[in-house]
Amino acid sequence: MDHTKTFFLDGREIPFKDGQTVFDAAMAAGVYIPHLCHNPAYEPHSSCRLCTVIVNGRPFAACTQPAVAGQMIQNDTPELKEMRRILTQMLFVEGNHYCPTCEKSGSCKLQATAYDLGIQDNHFPQFFQRREVDASHPDFVFDRDRCILCGHCLRVSRDVDKKNVFAMAHRGIKTEIVVDSPTGLLKDSRLSVEDEAAHVCPVGALMLKRTGFTIPIGARTYDRTPIRVDSVKNFKAREERRHG
């Protein structure tokens, strides 16, 4: 494998291996690229668009863009930061996010990303969409108000657990996650606590019951470490585990 190829990210030379994406190479080199729908443990999805970078003058999602030697890439620019801020605000007004009372607060990637981007308010008028809450399951609450449609639960249930518990329904602004069961409710689905899909929600949409305040506010993941540091740390730890 060729280890000598490099591209330039905000002027810094970043090495990459053939087949690596811009995102993976950057994170491996310790450069954080904001992202919400991507979890480096799974296949990228390129739907949140937060990881948009400018490659040789054109915008691409870093999570799916293959690294090519010599590329000039911009990531940390005022323009991109402003775009990411607005994309994140879009997610806040589309759903119904109540950070102060949400038990995910402090461990929520949406909230942590908003802090990282310096978001002070939602800017846009709230959509106040009506979304179903499904608390039927003894072990889970599925609160669609907080769903950002990143598709993690869907993809992991399909690809890792091989259960296909979730699907996307409707389209456009009405898109929502639906549950596969005769009633459409989680209690009649095949989701169980052992499933990986039960633990991948980056926000407070799919939550385990009875675990809400086991870790006090102030001591949670992103209370202790900003997301840009935590993401890179986790990414490197996973890479080390994979390559032993």
Place this chain on the structure above:
Amino acid sequence: MPHALLAPPQEAVQPILDRHARDPQELLQILVEVQHALHCVPPEAVDLVAEYLDVTRAHVRGVVGFYAFLSPAYLGDYAIYLSDNITDRMLGNRELAEYLCSRLGVKLGKVRADGRVSVRFTSCTGLCDQGPAALVNGLPVTRLTRERVDRMVELITARKPVSAWPPEFFQVEDNFRRSDVLFRRPFEPGAALKAAMLRGGDETLKDIQQEEALDPASGTLWKRGADETLKELYRSDLRGRGGAGFKAAIKWETCRDTPGGDRYVVCNADEGEPGTFKDRVVLTTYADMVFEGMTVCGYVVDSSRGILYIRQEYWYLKAHLEAVLARRREAGLLGRNILGTGFAFDIEIHWGAGAYICGMESAMIESIEGRRGKPRKRWPLPVVAGVERAPTVVNNVETFAAAGMIALKGGAWFAAHGTMHSTGTKLFCVSGDCERPGIYEYPFGVSVREVLRDCGACGAQAVQVSGPSGTTITRSEFDRILAFEDLATVGTMMVFGPDRDLFEAVENFSHFFQHESCGLCTPCRVGTSLLVNLVDKVAAGKGGPMDLIEIQKLSQIMKTTAHCGLGQTAPNHLLDSIAKFRPVWEARMMTREFEPAFDLDAALDEARQLTGRDDAAAHL
């Protein structure tokens, strides 16, 4: 289920399932047939289909929910969709809708209490030159007038089946107003294929079988014809007619040279861009030319599988297209042994179900595979990994028609027309305020002014070129030319006369994109709604200059970050309109300062509904 269905779901669904393989890729085609049979896809049908295909119910529900023409709820014995393109509005569809609803005693978007009929709007039905148009149980009714609406109401009241309605209701005209070198005469089936197979060989031979070496086993001449035809395609410099203008020869060659088993040739007939109707005309009158272009492509790229993906609005062409395919099979132009050479290629038809996004290559391929029409990741491109991950050529109807003619007449012949970077001729769909709406074929490089003169559009104040996702041009730009060098276009030209309020187009287009956004990526899913909210705010007379700045900012973000062309081009019309027709916006503004989007009185509406009050004291 509030109303009696047309038939018990089990009875209606089983024969449909029996016609389809137990393959999840059949899902959308099955659902389309169920919708036609039952005027809905009820929960019982979802269960039956899910079980038959061994997919989850949620997956089936997700597919039903994605496509505008699939409905979980019964749409009535008569399901009426009124086309709601801006051209239909210019022809008075809104007044007719109101009239139709009041005559039928039905609320727009709802089914009448007795389950007889429902009326709702749908995106452009591709009948802009003969609107206002509607679809009744899937069949197009053109040139709606009050008289025609009266007759429809009588027929519905008398429970006359749509098949017994007067045929003139369903008369769809070609309106082919100007033809040039491509569509001047009828196409002789087989001519292009023979020319392709014999290319580079002894041109005095009339009959392919005379070229004994055409036997694929020996391979030499077989391959020679394909290679030489590809060279002609290069010589022609044919660019994709779908608007993006990618060179067809490069696409075909990449497909041919990508290893990966049996390839696919897909023809995109999902012309959803409002104001576009050329695929309808070409497939009505020149279907052979298109199918032959596809077959030539199959020959060149070594594929045996062709798919025509066609929008649901053209369901009425089903019998005609199937008959053309059957005739071609009989004539040895499709099938296992084409022209006796051993070359195998066949074409099947896949129906869309109401989703503009499916005109986008990778979304179309998802739809062909029976799923929600969601665009795929950017890489790999469909030409490398398309249908079933096999290398796939996707070209549009007009491109395949042109490719067929190039195979017949050669690349130099084609390249002699048009401009340096836009060779050949192009079909234009002209509608709106003009005397002769319809299809016009011109060499690329024709000016907007010339088209306007020919179609009888004096005094136009603006033309929407290439549909809502394209460019709005003003009177001062009418000397611009239609070609990739200047105004790249799918061929759509909607003309706005001097008295039109262009803000109506802005409203129509922005709602269109909101409705058609697939919902995958944040900027398009949320951005199209934010834009609609801002446009509606201005429409309600509550806008201010800050809103225009906000629209421009959001537009820029969508253009930069949206996943696919839909979200990237959705704001084009807004940016053009603000830049070129600012007075149209300013005329509606309440103030020159900031106005909040929040409306206190509107916010009390829910409280009024809950308390059952609507008196003066319940309003601000």
